[in-house]
Amino acid sequence: MSKFITIFPFIHFNTKNNNTLFYNTLSGNSIVFREDEPISLLAKRLEENNFACTIEEDQISILEKNNFFNLLLENNIGYSIDAEKLQSMPFATQCIDFKDNRLMSSFKNHEYLVENIREITFYLNNFTTATSHSKRRKPLHHQFIFPICEEEAKEINLINVKSILKEVEDNPIIINIVGGNILKSSNFQDIVNELNNCLHNVFYYFHYSDLMNSDNINLLSTISEKTIKVILVDFPFVRSEFLKWDEIIKQDGIRVEFIVENEEQISEAEQIISEFAINDNMFHPYYNGTNFEFFKENVFVNEKDILDVKESLFELATKKISNPSFFGKLIFNADGNIYTSFNFPPIGNINKLNLKNMIFNLLEEENSVWRVNKTVVEPCKNCIFNILCPPISNYELVMGLNNLCTVK
Numbered sequence: 001m002s003k004f005i006t007i008f009p010f011i012h013f014n015t016k017n018n019n020t021l022f023y024n025t026l027s028g029n030s031i032v033f034r035e036d037e038p039i040s041l042l043a044k045r046l047e048e049n050n051f052a053c054t055i056e057e058d059q060i061s062i063l064e065k066n067n068f069f070n071l072l073l074e075n076n077i078g079y080s081i082d083a084e085k086l087q088s089m090p091f092a093t094q095c096i097d098f099k100d101n102r103l104m105s106s107f108k109n110h111e112y113l114v115e116n117i118r119e120i121t122f123y124l125n126n127f128t129t130a131t132s133h134s135k136r137r138k139p140l141h142h143q144f145i146f147p148i149c150e151e152e153a154k155e156i157n158l159i160n161v162k163s164i165l166k167e168v169e170d171n172p173i174i175i176n177i178v179g180g181n182i183l184k185s186s187n188f189q190d191i192v193n194e195l196n197n198c199l200h201n202v203f204y205y206f207h208y209s210d211l212m213n214s215d216n217i218n219l220l221s222t223i224s225e226k227t228i229k230v231i232l233v234d235f236p237f238v239r240s241e242f243l244k245w246d247e248i249i250k251q252d253g254i255r256v257e258f259i260v261e262n263e264e265q266i267s268e269a270e271q272i273i274s275e276f277a278i279n280d281n282m283f284h285p286y287y288n289g290t291n292f293e294f295f296k297e298n299v300f301v302n303e304k305d306i307l308d309v310k311e312s313l314f315e316l317a318t319k320k321i322s323n324p325s326f327f328g329k330l331i332f333n334a335d336g337n338i339y340t341s342f343n344f345p346p347i348g349n350i351n352k353l354n355l356k357n358m359i360f361n362l363l364e365e366e367n368s369v370w371r372v373n374k375t376v377v378e379p380c381k382n383c384i385f386n387i388l389c390p391p392i393s394n395y396e397l398v399m400g401l402n403n404l405c406t407v408k
C-alpha cells in the first residue's frame with residue numbers, strides 16, 4: 001500500500017549531503033535528520049514536486065523506522081495518508097516560491113527602487129582633536145560603526161547630504177551620523193536641524209573621549225530627543241573622560257556601546273554599566289587578529305542558537321536571495337566615497353551620484369554584497385542551516401571565514 005505525503009506550505013526544508021532540516025516557520029519547531037539517505041531522497045522529491053509526492057511500501061517501512069511520520073505530525077510539518085483513500089494526490093502549494101526570481105524582480109521595480117534603502121551612514125568628518133581614539137590605527141570601522149580619523153582632514157559636502165535625504169524623505173529608514181568627531185564638524189548644526197523633524201530613526205555616534213567642554217554639551221542639547229545618541233566606549237577605559245558624560249547618560253535616548261576584545265573587557269564593561277546605571281547598552285566584540293578563541297566563545301553560533309531564532313517564511317525567502325547584514329545599507333564617507341561595507345572598495349562617489357542607478361546595480365550584480373549570502377559561499381552552501389543561519393557580516397569578511405559556527 002502506498003501513501004501520499006504532503007508538506008505544509010509554511011515549512012522551510014533543506015537537504016544537503018544526506019542531512020535534512022524541516023523547519024516550521026509558524027511555530028519555530030524543527031526536525032533535523034543526519035546522515036539519513038532515505039529522508040534526504042524524499043525531501044528532494046518533495047522539493048521537485050511542489051511539496052507532495054507518493055511513497056511506496058518499501059520506502060514507508062524504512063521511514064517508519066526513523067519515526068518519520070509521527071515527527072511530521074507532532075511538529076506540524078505535514079501529513080501522510082493512505083493513497084487508496086484518495087482519488088488523487090492532495091493539492092499542495094508554496095506560500096513563497098523559493099525557486100524563481102520573482103522576489104528579486106519586485107525589488108528591482110524601478111518605481112520603488114529607493115524603497116530598498118534601509119539604512120544610510122554619513123561620516124560628517126574624519127578628524128577629532130581627542131588623541132585617544134584618533135591615534136588608533138586598527139580599522140574598527142571595518143567591523144561596526146566607529147569613528148574614522150585620518151591624517152588629511154575632510155568633511156562631507158552638506159549640499160550632497162541634503163539631496164540624498166530629500167530622495168529618501170518619504171521612506172523612513174535608519175540614519176547614522178558619525179565622524180571623526182561630529183561635534184567638530186562645521187556641518188553639525190545644519191545636519192541636526194535637517195534631521196530634527198524628519199521621519200527617520202536617527203542615531204548620532206560619539207566616542208566617549210570626544211566630549212571636551214561646555215560648548216560640546218550645548219551642541220548636544222540641540223539634538224531632538226526623538227533620536228538616539230550612541231556613546232562608544234573602548235579600552236583601555238579612561239574614567240575621567242567618561243565622567244564628562246555623567247549627566248548626559250542619565251537622559252533618555254542614550255545608548256552606550258562597548259567595544260570588547262576579551263573576557264576582562266566584558267567584566268570591566270559590566271562594572272561600568274552597573275556603576276553608572278546604564279540601562280541601554282550593547283557589546284561589540286572586536287576581532288584584533290589574535291582573539292580567535294574569544295570570538296569562538298562569544299560570536300560563533302551552534303546548532304541550538306540557529307534553531308532557537310524564529311524566522312518567518314518571507315524572512316527566509318529574502319535571506320535566500322539577499323544578505324540582510326548589508327542589503328539596503330549605504331555608507332557615505334567624509335571624502336565623498338560611497339561604500340556598502342568598508343571591507344570592499346567604494347562603489348561610487350557622492351559628487352556623481354545617481355542613487356537609483358546605484359541601487360539597481362547592487363540588485364542586478366549577483367556578486368554584490370547586498371546579494372551574496374550563505375547559500376552560495378563555501379562551506380555554507382553545503383549546510384542545511386544556510387538560510388536560517390545568521391547572514392554573512394563584516395566579521396566574516398574581516399576574519400576571512402564564512403562559517404563562524406561550531407556546527408559540524
Ligand code: SF4
Nearest residue numbers: 380383386389403405
Ligand atoms: S556558518 Fe555556514 S556552515 Fe556554519 S551553520 Fe551556518 S551555514 Fe552552516
